[in-house]
Amino acid sequence: MREELLAILEKNSRIDFKELAVLLGVEEIAVLEELEKLEKEGIICGYHTLINWEKTSIEKVTALIEVKVTPQRGQGFDRIAERIYNYPEVKAVYLISGGYDLLVTLEEKTLKEIANFVSDKLSTLDSVLSTATHFILKKYKDHGTIINKKSSDEREVITP
Amino acid sequence: MRNFLSDKVTALKPSGIRKFFDIVNEMKDAISLGVGEPDFDTPWHIRDEGIYALERGRTFYTSNAGLKDLREEIANYLKRTQGIHYNPDNEILVTVGGSEAIDIGLRAIINPGDEVIIPQPSYVSYEPCAILAGAKPVIIELKAENEFRLKPDELLNAITDKTKILILPYPNNPTGAIMEKEDLEAVARIIKEKDILVMSDEIYAALTYKGKHVSIASLDGMKERTILINGFSKAYAMTGWRLGFACAPKEITAQMTKIHQYAIMCAPTTSQYAAVSALRNGDNDVEMMRQSYNQRRRFLLNAFKEMGLECFEPYGAFYVFPCIKEFNMTSEEFATKLLMEEKVAVVPGTAFGECGEGFVRISYAYSLENLKEALSRIENFIKKHRKE
Numbered sequence: 001m002r003e004e005l006l007a008i009l010e011k012n013s014r015i016d017f018k019e020l021a022v023l024l025g026v027e028e029i030a031v032l033e034e035l036e037k038l039e040k041e042g043i044i045c046g047y048h049t050l051i052n053w054e055k056t057s058i059e060k061v062t063a064l065i066e067v068k069v070t071p072q073r074g075q076g077f078d079r080i081a082e083r084i085y086n087y088p089e090v091k092a093v094y095l096i097s098g099g100y101d102l103l104v105t106l107e108e109k110t111l112k113e114i115a116n117f118v119s120d121k122l123s124t125l126d127s128v129l130s131t132a133t134h135f136i137l138k139k140y141k142d143h144g145t146i147i148n149k150k151s152s153d154e155r156e157v158i159t160p
Numbered sequence: 161m162r163n164f165l166s167d168k169v170t171a172l173k174p175s176g177i178r179k180f181f182d183i184v185n186e187m188k189d190a191i192s193l194g195v196g197e198p199d200f201d202t203p204w205h206i207r208d209e210g211i212y213a214l215e216r217g218r219t220f221y222t223s224n225a226g227l228k229d230l231r232e233e234i235a236n237y238l239k240r241t242q243g244i245h246y247n248p249d250n251e252i253l254v255t256v257g258g259s260e261a262i263d264i265g266l267r268a269i270i271n272p273g274d275e276v277i278i279p280q281p282s283y284v285s286y287e288p289c290a291i292l293a294g295a296k297p298v299i300i301e302l303k304a305e306n307e308f309r310l311k312p313d314e315l316l317n318a319i320t321d322k323t324k325i326l327i328l329p330y331p332n333n334p335t336g337a338i339m340e341k342e343d344l345e346a347v348a349r350i351i352k353e354k355d356i357l358v359m360s361d362e363i364y365a366a367l368t369y370k371g372k373h374v375s376i377a378s379l380d381g382m383k384e385r386t387i388l389i390n391g392f393s394k395a396y397a398m399t400g401w402r403l404g405f406a407c408a409p410k411e412i413t414a415q416m417t418k419i420h421q422y423a424i425m426c427a428p429t430t431s432q433y434a435a436v437s438a439l440r441n442g443d444n445d446v447e448m449m450r451q452s453y454n455q456r457r458r459f460l461l462n463a464f465k466e467m468g469l470e471c472f473e474p475y476g477a478f479y480v481f482p483c484i485k486e487f488n489m490t491s492e493e494f495a496t497k498l499l500m501e502e503k504v505a506v507v508p509g510t511a512f513g514e515c516g517e518g519f520v521r522i523s524y525a526y527s528l529e530n531l532k533e534a535l536s537r538i539e540n541f542i543k544k545h546r547k548e
Contacts, residue, residue, distance in 0.1 A: 004451060022462045023455035158181040158194035158505060160284045160333075 001026055005034060006043070011144075013047035050143050060107055062091075062136040063114045067102040067122065068129040077101060080127045089117065100132070111135070172288050176511035180495065184505040191534045192505040196333060198397035198478070199525045200452075203445040206396060206438045213433035220429060224421040226254025226405070227432045233439035234405050241365075242375045244383060250410040253417055254403070254427045258363045258391040259285055260420070261406035265359055265387045266293040266325070268415035274324040279310050280513025281481075282329040283361070287513075295324070301515035304483060307472045308337035312346040319350070325357040325387075328376060331364035334512045334521035335481040336457075336474025341374045348379045359387045363404070366395035366446050369454045370475035377407070384409050392431075394477070395446050396438045401431035453478050456524040456531055463535045467542055478525045481509065485518040487545050495520055501544075502537040 001024055008015060008023065017035065021028040038044040053060045069080050077095050084104055085093040092105035104122070108114045118133055139147050177194075184190055201207075225231060231248035238244045246252050255261040266276065266289050276290040279300040290297045300318050302308040315326065328347070330339040339347070351358050358376055365373040377386035391404025404427075406416060420426075460480050464471045471482035484494045491508035499505050507523075509516025524531060 007451070008455070019459075022459055025454075025458045153199070155195050155197060155199070156181070157184045157190070157192040158177055158507060159196040160175060160177050160511070 001030070002034065002038070005031070006038070009044070009047075013049075050145055052139075052147055054139070059109050061109065061111055061114055063106045063108075064134045064136065065104040065106060065118065065122065066096075066100040066132040066134075067104055068100045068131075069102060069125075069127045070129060071101075072127060080125065083125060084122065087117070087121065089113075168292065172291065175284050177284065177507060180492075180505075180507065180511070183496070184499060187499070187503060187505075190499060190503040190505050191530065191537070193522045193524075193526060193531075193534055194505045194507045195523050195525055196479075197399040197525060198394060198449065199527065200397040200449050202396065202398050202401070202434075203438075203442060205441055206398065206434045206445075209437035210401075210430045210434035213430050218429055218433060222254075222426045222429050222432055224417055224426055225252065226427055227429075227436065230254055230432050230436050230439075231405075233436055234407070237439050238375075238388075238407065241372070242378045244375060244378050244388075244407075246407045247410070251407055251413050253406045253408075253413055253420060254432060255391075255406055255420065256404070256424055256427050257393060257402045258361060258389050258404035260424065261387075261389040261391070261404050261416075262286065262359070262361065263289045263292075264416045264419040264423070265389065265406055265408070265412075266290055266295065267419055268412055269324060269357065270295045271324075273322060275320060275322040277315070277318045277323060277326045279314075279327070279329065281308070281332075281334050281509055281516040281519070282327070282512055283333050284512060286327050286329070286361075290327075296322070298323070299513065299515075301513070302335070302337075304472060304519070307474075308332060308335040308481070309339055309343050310347060312350055315347060315350050319354050319356065323354065323356050325359055326351065327359045327361065329361045331362075331368055331373065331476025333364065333477050334479050334507065334509065334516065335519075336477045336479045338368055338370065338373070338474075338476040339376075340371070341379075344374060344376045344379060348376055348382050351385055352381055357385050357387065358382070359389065361389045363389065363391050364394050364477040365390060367450055367453055367478060368476045369450075369457060373476075387412060392435050392438055395449075396435075396442055397449065398431070398435070398438065401428065401434060403427055403431040403435050453524060456526075456528060459528060459531060460522065460524055460535070463539075467539050469542060478523055480522050480524065481519050482522065483519055487542075489545075491517055491520055497545075498538065498541050502541045504534050504537045504541075 004024060017028055017031045020031045071077050072079050081093050084090055089106055089108055090104055091107050094103045096103045106114055118131055122131055231252045234252050235246050235248040238246055262285055270293040272294045274295045275298045276295040277298045278286045279302050287297045298318050300314050360376050362375055377383045377388045387406055387408040389406050392398040461473060464482055469482050471480055474480055491510050495506050495508045507521040509519030
């Protein structure tokens with residue numbers, strides 16, 4: 001049940017436990033217990049909402065920043081990653097294999113704020129060797145959801 | 161002018177669904193639960209393969225029996241899902257949907273006067289195909305109290321010395337019924353004893369919600385008596401690609417191929433290339449869709465229970481077949497009133513045989529949001545008509 005439960009929640013975190021119980025064909029209490037376990041074990045880390053900010057009047061600029069760093073003795077990349085992810089404007093930090101080490105997603109109101117973050121905060125960290133900043137121009141698909149998907153049922157209304 | 165029309169064709173009843181379709185089609189804001197095809201798009205890798213085939217100019221006829229690659233993948237599929245070994249060279253024929261396979265399968269074996277046993281309620285084309293092939297259809301009226309499974313005594317009572325073949329449509333459209341291994345074994349014993357054939361229409365095989373689907377062809381001594389029909393429409397959400405297949409003993413396949421060769425030439429080439437990808441890389445897609453249908457199935461059954469609407473638990477396809485006898489209406493009246501009063505379209509059970517009277521077919525090939533809205537309308541309708 002765990003895998004199926006997670007698959008449903010990943011698409012719709014607002015669904016309540018009663019409906020989950022029906023869809024999964026199990027008792028409500030079993031759903032509640034499983035949810036509690038998943039939260040306790042840190043498997044469910046949050047119940048977020050996917051927002052298409054472009055459609056609001058709120059300005060947001062998102063940048064993906066490739067960062068090359070020098071790993072530190074005994075700490076590897078964890079320490080430097082922590083120094084970066086503690087900034088609230090940093091939305092995601094991933095350790096990456098390949099041409100660079102950390103991929104940082106940064107969200108700000110303006111391009112200038114991003115520039116400032118990179119030059120003042122990120123580049124000045126001791127272990128940071130270099131950065132390359134990419135701005136997101138348009139989101140086509142995010143978290144498995146196609147943004148602006150037009151859906152209409154093109155099937156015939158009744159078929160045998 | 162003379163009447164040029166064929167008597168046999170003129171005498172065929174038009175599909176019971178057609179009339180209803182015209183009414184629903186007129187209503188712009190109706191919610192339809194009347195569709196017999198998946199709501200999912202064909203998985204992208206399959207569509208991509210179709211596009212690629214077109215780009216490379218693979219737009220010619222294939223061999224009559226279908227692409228060798230595809231027949232080999234079909235053989236692999238049946239081996240891994242059912243443990244049945246079919247020879248891709250002479251026991252597998254790629255057809256234009258399961259529908260063509262039904263038609264030519266019957267035509268390949270019927271002599272005038274032969275009887276074809278058809279359990280109903282079932283898909284609309286078996287009876288007309290049997291008639292067009294020159295056979296006499298013998299209907300078995302399946303019973304709700306048996307969960308619409310075919311019982312051995314029902315089969316025995318229908319068999320005469322003219323019986324040639326039994327059509328076995330499970331998982332079933334419209335009832336959602338399945339036949340489990342024990343049910344099939346009882347039927348298989350009779351088929352062997354009475355020396356008849358079986359056409360097993362397993363188009364919904366991948367959509368089974370209680371254990372894995374078992375094909376009657378996998379039972380001892382049954383492969384040589386079975387025309388197995390399956391296809392890509394339901395499992396891979398590929399209805400419009402028009403692609404199915406038939407597997408049968410090589411003597412029967414050879415005759416079917418002859419009809420196919422003269423009537424059709426070959427199944428659509430683009431679809432065949434796409435289908436290779438479906439069988440090679442599509443298992444996860446099928447499982448994802450199956451899981452989704454299963455959730456909706458549970459949702460509907462729970463909603464019916466809460467409304468107090470009688471419905472046996474179906475374990476296959478994407479239909480539920482609730483009983484509406486308590487409302488003192490015929491299936492057609494019920495469906496028409498539901499459409500007029502609440503703008504929800506369901507299909508009267510009688511579209512699938514007279515014994516479908518007292519039932520309606522509700523498809524759950526719709527999103528949960530859609531189903532929720534439709535169900536709340538059905539609940540209104542039921543409450544109102546219970547009072548009357």
